[in-house]
Amino acid sequence: MELKVAEICGESRVFREDGLKLRREIERQWSRAEVIGVDFQNIRIASASFLDEGIAVLGLMLSVDEIKRKLKIRNITEPDRALLNHLILSRARERNAGTHMP
Amino acid sequence: MGRPEAGQIRWYPEAVSAPSESLIQLPTRATVEESFQVLNACEQIERLGKVLAIDASTTTMFGPMGVALLALALARRRTAGLPDLTLRKPESGEARRYLEEVGFSRFLTSEHANENPSAGTLEMRHLFQLVPVYTEQMARLIADRVPGTPEEVSYLIQLCLNELLQNVFEHAESKEGCFVLARWYAKTRSVRIAVADGGVGIPAALRRKGIAGLQRRNDADVVIEAVTRRGITSRLGTKQGGFGLKLLREAVTERGGKIVVLSSTAKVVFKRAVPQKPKSRLFRGTAIELDFRPLAPTPAPRAEEVF
Numbered sequence: 001m002e003l004k005v006a007e008i009c010g011e012s013r014v015f016r017e018d019g020l021k022l023r024r025e026i027e028r029q030w031s032r033a034e035v036i037g038v039d040f041q042n043i044r045i046a047s048a049s050f051l052d053e054g055i056a057v058l059g060l061m062l063s064v065d066e067i068k069r070k071l072k073i074r075n076i077t078e079p080d081r082a083l084l085n086h087l088i089l090s091r092a093r094e095r096n097a098g099t100h101m102p
Numbered sequence: 103m104g105r106p107e108a109g110q111i112r113w114y115p116e117a118v119s120a121p122s123e124s125l126i127q128l129p130t131r132a133t134v135e136e137s138f139q140v141l142n143a144c145e146q147i148e149r150l151g152k153v154l155a156i157d158a159s160t161t162t163m164f165g166p167m168g169v170a171l172l173a174l175a176l177a178r179r180r181t182a183g184l185p186d187l188t189l190r191k192p193e194s195g196e197a198r199r200y201l202e203e204v205g206f207s208r209f210l211t212s213e214h215a216n217e218n219p220s221a222g223t224l225e226m227r228h229l230f231q232l233v234p235v236y237t238e239q240m241a242r243l244i245a246d247r248v249p250g251t252p253e254e255v256s257y258l259i260q261l262c263l264n265e266l267l268q269n270v271f272e273h274a275e276s277k278e279g280c281f282v283l284a285r286w287y288a289k290t291r292s293v294r295i296a297v298a299d300g301g302v303g304i305p306a307a308l309r310r311k312g313i314a315g316l317q318r319r320n321d322a323d324v325v326i327e328a329v330t331r332r333g334i335t336s337r338l339g340t341k342q343g344g345f346g347l348k349l350l351r352e353a354v355t356e357r358g359g360k361i362v363v364l365s366s367t368a369k370v371v372f373k374r375a376v377p378q379k380p381k382s383r384l385f386r387g388t389a390i391e392l393d394f395r396p397l398a399p400t401p402a403p404r405a406e407e408v409f
Binding site for chain 2: 015052078079084086088094
C-alpha cells in the first residue's frame with residue numbers, strides 16, 4: 001500500500017488539518033495492509049504541525065517499533081526526516097511518561 | 103504627490119515644518135531592544151487624533167520588530183477612523199535605507215496599506231491568512247541572497263515562518279491580521295524574523311483554556327510556559343498542539359540566537375540561559391522576533407532515529 005502525500009493532502013501541507021487527512025488515511029489502511037508506504041515525493045513540508053498531526057501523533061497510541069514496522073517513509077527531504085523523527089520521539093516520550101493531555 | 107515607484111519611499115516634506123506638539127517622536131533605536139519606547143510611540147499613533155506626523159528624524163536604527171509594531175499601530179489607527187500620518191524622515195542614511203527596503207511608506211496611508219509588495223522583495227507583508235507559497239518564497243529568497251547557503255537554512259526559515267504564522271491565525275484572533283518581516287543581516291550573518299499581531303495575546307489565550315497552574319501566574323511566566331513546556335496550547339477542544347514555539351526556541355537558541363516575545367504586559371527574552379523578563383508596556387497583541395545565525399554549527403543529531 002502506497003500513500004502519496006501530495007495526492008491525499010493537495011497543495012496545502014502546512015496545517016494540522018492537512019496532516020489529519022494523511023493520518024486518517026494511514027489509520028484507514030493500518031489493519032488492511034502489512035506495510036504502508038508514505039511517499040513525500042521530495043516535496044518540502046517545513047511544518048511541525050503537519051508532520052506531527054500527520055504521523056507523529058501515532059506515537060501517542062503505538063510504540064515506536066510498531067510504527068517503524070508498519071510505516072515506510074519514502075522520498076522525504078532530509079530536514080523533514082529529522083523533524084519527523086524528533087516529533088515521533090517526543091510523542092513516544094509523552095506516551096511513556098503518561099503526560100499526554102487528551 | 104505622485105505615486106512612488108516600487109521600492110521608493112514616499113517622504114512628506116510638509117512634516118518637516120510641523121509644530122512639535124503635532125509630532126510623535128520615535129526613539130533613537132526602533133528595535134526590539136527598545137520595545138518599551140517603541141510601544142510608547144505606538145500607543146500615541148493609535149490614540150492621538152490631532153497629531154500629523156511620526157518624527158523619525160533622530161532615529162538611527164530600525165529593526166524588524168520595531169517596524170512591525172509601528173505598522174500594526176498604523177493599522178489600528180485606521181481602524182479607529184483617525185487621519186493618516188506622515189513621516190518625518192530619519193537623518194540617518196542607514197535608517198532611511200532600511201525603511202525603503204521594507205516598504206514602510208505603504209503602511210502610512212490607507213491608500214496603499216494592503217497593497218501586495220513587489221514579488222521577489224523582502225518588503226514587510228500584511229497578512230490575513232497563512233499563505234504557504236509566501237513562506238516558501240521568503241525562505242528561498244533569503245537563502246538566495248547568500249550564495250552557498252545550505253538547504254537546511256532555507257528550510258529553517260520556512261519552518262519558523264510557518265510556525266509563527268500558524269500561531270497567529272489559529273490562536274490570536276487578530277482583526278488586523280499580522281505584519282511579517284524577514285531580513286538577512288550580512289554583517290552578522292544572521293536572520294531576523296518578526297511577526298506582530300493585534301490579537302488576544304498568549305497569556306489570555308492560554309488562561310481561558312483553563313490550564314492548571316497558569317491562572318495565577320503573571321503574563322511573563324505564562325509566556326515562558328508557552329515557549330518552554332510541551333503540550334501547552336490554546337488550541338480548542340482536544341486538538342493536539344503546543345510544539346511550535348518550543349521547536350523554534352530549540353532551533354534558534356541552538357544556533358546562538360534568541361527569541362523575544364512581547365505579549366500583553368510581558369516581554370521575555372529566550373536565549374540558552376534562563377529566560378529574562380525585562381520591563382515592558384502593555385501591548386494588545388503578540389509580537390515575536392527571532393534572531394539567529396543559521397550557519398552556526400549545531401549539535402550533532404541524536405543517535406536514536408525512527409526513519
